[in-house]
Amino acid sequence: MPNEHHLLTQIKNGDTQALSILYDNYSGALYGVILRMCKNEAVAQDLLQETFVKIWQKANSFDPEKGKFYTWAYRIARNLTLNELRNPSPLIQTEDLSVYKERATTEEQSIDKLKLNGSIQKLDSHHRKALELVYFQGLTHREAHTEMNVPLGTFKSYIQQALKKLRESYQLLLFSGWLLIEQML
Amino acid sequence: MMDKNAIIESGMLERYLLGELSHAESLQLEAILQEDAELRSLYEEMESDFEKMARENAIQPPAKVKQQLMEKVIGDTTPVIPLNENRANKQYLAIAASFALLFGVTAIWLYTQLNKTQESIELVRTQNSELKNELELVMENYDDIVGWYETINDPNAVQFILKGNDKSPNAKAISYVNHANKTVVLNAKELPTLDADHDYQLWADVAGEMIDMGVIPKNTPMIAMKYIDKAESFNITIEPAGGNDHPTVERLISNVYLE
Numbered sequence: 259m260p261n262e263h264h265l266l267t268q269i270k271n272g273d274t275q276a277l278s279i280l281y282d283n284y285s286g287a288l289y290g291v292i293l294r295m296c297k298n299e300a301v302a303q304d305l306l307q308e309t310f311v312k313i314w315q316k317a318n319s320f321d322p323e324k325g326k327f328y329t330w331a332y333r334i335a336r337n338l339t340l341n342e343l344r345n346p347s348p349l350i351q352t353e354d355l356s357v358y359k360e361r362a363t364t365e366e367q368s369i370d371k372l373k374l375n376g377s378i379q380k381l382d383s384h385h386r387k388a389l390e391l392v393y394f395q396g397l398t399h400r401e402a403h404t405e406m407n408v409p410l411g412t413f414k415s416y417i418q419q420a421l422k423k424l425r426e427s428y429q430l431l432l433f434s435g436w437l438l439i440e441q442m443l
Numbered sequence: 444m445m446d447k448n449a450i451i452e453s454g455m456l457e458r459y460l461l462g463e464l465s466h467a468e469s470l471q472l473e474a475i476l477q478e479d480a481e482l483r484s485l486y487e488e489m490e491s492d493f494e495k496m497a498r499e500n501a502i503q504p505p506a507k508v509k510q511q512l513m514e515k516v517i518g519d520t521t522p523v524i525p526l527n528e529n530r531a532n533k534q535y536l537a538i539a540a541s542f543a544l545l546f547g548v549t550a551i552w553l554y555t556q557l558n559k560t561q562e563s564i565e566l567v568r569t570q571n572s573e574l575k576n577e578l579e580l581v582m583e584n585y586d587d588i589v590g591w592y593e594t595i596n597d598p599n600a601v602q603f604i605l606k607g608n609d610k611s612p613n614a615k616a617i618s619y620v621n622h623a624n625k626t627v628v629l630n631a632k633e634l635p636t637l638d639a640d641h642d643y644q645l646w647a648d649v650a651g652e653m654i655d656m657g658v659i660p661k662n663t664p665m666i667a668m669k670y671i672d673k674a675e676s677f678n679i680t681i682e683p684a685g686g687n688d689h690p691t692v693e694r695l696i697s698n699v700y701l702e
Contacts (some may be wrong), residue, residue, distance in 0.1 A: 271531055274516050281509055286501030287494070292503055306504055307512045314516050324473055325460075325486070328494045333462035376499025393493065393498070398463050399454060415455040421457070424492050 262327045269317040277314055284328060285310070292401045294372050294394040295339045305342055309335040340396050377427040378420075387419035388413060447482055450475065458487050458686035460493060465526065487629050516663045538552035591665045603699045605679055611635060611696040616659075618668075618677055618702065625670040627656065632664045637681065647674035648698075676700045 262283075268276035288309060293302040301307070312334050314322075320330050374394070378386055391402040403413035450456065450472070458464050459472050476483045515657030594600065600619045607699075615633040620626075634643055645656040645668050656668045656677070681694040 267531065271535065274513060277516060278509070278513060282458065285509065286503050287497040289504040289508075290500045290502040295501075303504060303508045307508050307515070310512050311515060323477075326490045326494065328497070329460055329490050332493070332497065336462055371502060374500055376496065378496055378499070384444060389496075392457070392461055393496070398461075399458060414452075417454060417457055421489060421492060424496060425488065428492060428495055 262392060263322055266317055266320055266322070266327065277310065280313070280327075281310055284331055287328065288331060291332060291394060292339050293333050295336070295396045296343060297372070301342065302339075305335070305339050308338055312338065336396050377424050377431075380427065381420055381423050385416055385423060388416035389420045389424075392417065447479060450482065451485070456482075456489055460486070460489055463491060480500070517699050587665075592624065593623070594628050595619045597621055597624075600628075601701075603701060605677060605699045607635075607683065607697050608695070610694070611640040614679075614696055616679065616697065618699070620670075625672075627668040627670050629659065629668050630664060631659045631666060634659070634679075637661070640680050640684050642684050642686060643679050643696075644686050646678040646680065647671035648676040648678060649673050650675075653678065653690045655686070655688070658682075 262280075265276040265280050265294050269280070280399055285306060289302060289306050292305050292309070293299065293363060296305065309331065316334070317328045320327065322332075374390060376387070378389055381389070387406060388402065391405055392399065395402075397405060397412065397418070403410045406413060406416075408416070455464070455468075455472060458471060464472065476486060517669075577702075595602070600621045603618045603620065605616040605618065610632075613633075613635055617630040619628045619630075629645065631643065634666050637643065642661070643659040645659060646653040647656050649671060650673070654674075656671060657666075659668075659679070660666060676698050678690065678698040679696055680690045680692070681696060682691055
């Protein structure tokens with residue numbers, strides 16, 4: 259979004275309206291990540307709120323020279339969620355504590371919701387799995403290659419090939435979108 | 444400096460993006476990205492691809508999350524702002540301070556102006572009341588003058604001039620006699636000033652007898668005197684202050700025959 263930089267400046271000056279706009283733009287993508295990582299809606303909602311509180315408080319430390327706002331926000335969400343999973347906070351209420359013990363198993367009710375969509379869905383299963391582990395599960399490369407039972411080098415190339423495919427797919431989408439607009443004109 | 448291809452192959456960019464790198468590694472890579480435009484654009488592509496993927500997998504959170512968030516930050520607004528010690532805030536503070544100063548200076552200036560205006564109003568008020576008093580005096584004088592003018596301008600008024608004799612050669616008085624309405628008016632302006640113990644007195648001579656017409660008051664330009672029937676002449680004498688029952692003939696200074 260073009261106004262993102264401007265919004266961040268406003269947030270630094272305590273403008274809550276700017277935070278509201280930023281929330282509307284990014285909460286869905288971040289909630290998708292957080293919920294897939296912790297697999298508990300109540301916890302995910304608290305973590306999403308905490309993520310934006312942190313964005314609000316730490317807006318000063320965001321440096322647009324170092325990358326996009328979304329990447330920065332993703333890292334905040336990911337760190338908060340991983341910390342929560344390692345050391346469950348008593349403040350974040352969960353009715354069912356077993357989710358932490360059975361982190362790998364998804365709750366039946368939200369299987370549909372947590373299913374991955376879009377371009378990642380069309381990737382080869384090992385590429386998809388690799389991306390899912392690092393991006394939507396928050397595993398490190400080291401953790402993930404053990405999880406997939408492949409050497410670290412192989413895992414790295416899985417990620418890179420997956421990203422390459424993803425890129426091609428987005429470029430194709432962009433191209434077909436452009437073609438469609440051309441046809442319509 | 445690390446080799447560009449080594450960085451790409453090592454998966455450092457992905458791990459940096461995901462937040463897996465240590466603080467030291469992150470700083471090192473940030474420095475390299477700052478220098479290397481090609482690597483930088485590769486990283487930016489990766490960022491947008493990850494963001495697109497996240498957006499494709501977005502899940503709408505319930506509305507209450509936003510509501511709670513906004514309540515929390517609005518409640519936090521007051522303590523959060525002073526913590527943000529950035530330049531923009533300092534600028535706002537400076538601007539606010541300038542405005543405060545400007546308002547202060549303006550207030551003092553306005554206060555001074557107000558005092559000056561009040562002083563001016565007071566002055567104008569005083570002058571106005573002085574002018575009013577003067578106008579009242581002038582109006583009184585005007586009424587007097589109009590009165591005297593009407594008296595002496597009456598067609599029935601006859602003028603007799605009393606000139607000083609050897610005893611008071613500079614003395615001069617003018618009398619206006621109106622037999623129709625029986626009045627006598629005297630203009631005693633040019634009688635020499637007497638000391639406090641003496642007054643001029645006007646007498647009418649009726650068949651050899653001097654009859655009192657009244658003491659002439661000091662510092663009065665025009666004065667109405669008693670009208671005496673069948674007066675043959677008017678006479679002015681100098682008498683003790685307050686007047687006399689009988690004229691002091693030795694001190695007669697002026698007389699005039701009414702013919």
